[in-house]
Amino acid sequence: MIFPPAFFTSMIHVMVHLPDEVSRDLKTSVRNKAKLEWSIIQAWVAYEALTFCGMYLKDVETTFNHPSLNNDGGMRSEKLSIFA
Numbered sequence: 001m002i003f004p005p006a007f008f009t010s011m012i013h014v015m016v017h018l019p020d021e022v023s024r025d026l027k028t029s030v031r032n033k034a035k036l037e038w039s040i041i042q043a044w045v046a047y048e049a050l051t052f053c054g055m056y057l058k059d060v061e062t063t064f065n066h067p068s069l070n071n072d073g074g075m076r077s078e079k080l081s082i083f084a
Helices: 010-028 036-056
Strands: none
């Protein structure tokens, strides 16, 4: 009722639901209900630190450096045999 129908493209409509998604995501990171802000900050710092370490570890397989699931290790030829 507030916005005209022409206003609602799909990307604008997603922005209407973003605050609900953010609040749901933040609620899952709360561990101490007596200190909400500190608990959210602590969870965010831990997430950022683990992400940073996971991107730069060379010897440990993480989500950032693991091989793709369909990689069979073979060499890829330039042309397929059916098109030769």
